[in-house]
Amino acid sequence: MPYNEALRSLKKIITTKDGSQTLYSSEFDECYHSTNDGALNETLQKHIIPAFTLLSPKNKIVILDICFGLGYNTLATIYYCKLHKISTKIEIISPELDEALVRGLKDFVYPEEFDMIKPIIDQLSQNLHYKDEQFNIDILIGDARAILPNIEQKIDIIYQDAFSPKKNPLLWTREYFEMLRGLCNDDVIMTTYSSATPVRMGMWENGFKLYTPPKSSVRSGTIATLGSLELEFIDMELKLERNPDAKSLKDSEYQ
Template sequence: MQDQTADIEWRDGRVPVSTRFDDPYFSLENGMDETAHVFLAGNDLPARFVDGFHVAELGFGTGLNFCVALRAFRAAACGGRLMFTSFEAYPMAMDDIRAALGAFDGLPDDLARAAAFPTHLEGSDFDLRVVVGDAREALPAWEGQADAWFLDGFSPAKNPELWSPELMAQVAAHTATGGTAATYTAAGFVRRGLQDAGFEVARVQGYGRKRHMTRAVLR
């Protein structure tokens, strides 16, 4: 698939919304708190952080999840480097990324200072790689394994290709034993896809207006 850039509009002047998928990039209530609840707590982080811990993500978006994870990694003071690999079909312009991240206080500025979209960005304590393209093609070719997955595509009802059973099987194939996955959605077909791929799946309390979310562990 030919790479395409994100088409966005701004809601309330601060929340980017994908016009392609008619879905916001993060919670209208508080995107940073949502990331902490869904993706950090959902993967038992920061307690599991160690040197070389590898987070993988479907849907880089604004990079908010990476920034929140990096902040938590630094606060955990476990030393070493955080590895972070994300798959993104429609990369956002850097000016839009900076504008989106600028709505939150206390985030590390490593991403916002990048000169161009970060297909590879390194710091003293992190290694960020964003694979641009269709995850259905890119993930099977990826040689890495994740300790934790942030499954953060747009709504399954609007972006079903990023939640297919085939892609969930690839997520499992690229997860270390005992690794985890978390997502804001509790859609039945997503949970079944993860379960069929080998994860133990639990529906737990969601963030904000979402009653439930999904946590999964690969045994």
């Protein structure tokens, strides 16, 4: 059966509010993107624009994209750099469990903004790797929890974009964020759509400082760093004083 038919039978294609397409996963009972915010719009507003606006200047940027899925975060990073003529060298490391999904992405209908990077999409889908003078991208097939300990690079940006804590809790626990912390440069920018207290607790208990994302057209989330940012600070000590029952998610609850 051609891949697109197989894809349709396992995962439903959904057109989101900005016209870009995403998938619904019956396995996780969740969409890959917010249908209201729009797949491309959400990607740019929640992850790429805040990360590139807040990151201090670097000669090279290393990005951890959790998890690759349809690749919007990685692809929109390339699109954003080309659009804004950002020539910094960029390395992207992206774990993904679902190899069949990635292999089929050459046939996925992306927004026209990605037309100019279609050859990159095809190479990533075919080789799980892409390299040119500016970008070096690796999709690492497997469980992100098993992959993270083998990453040797120090990370500057994390797109924390797993399925939700309710559907995929092991990618949101205190122990998971401990692994991420061990990989990060101090001025790391971690972006996520989640503003759930247990998620924030897990980040904060590992020394991340938390901030409210700059105002945008999409639902808010959280920005985390090990340094400090000129954004609205989220005072987790105060939150804990007001809600002593607030707890991070723990591996032991899900294994």
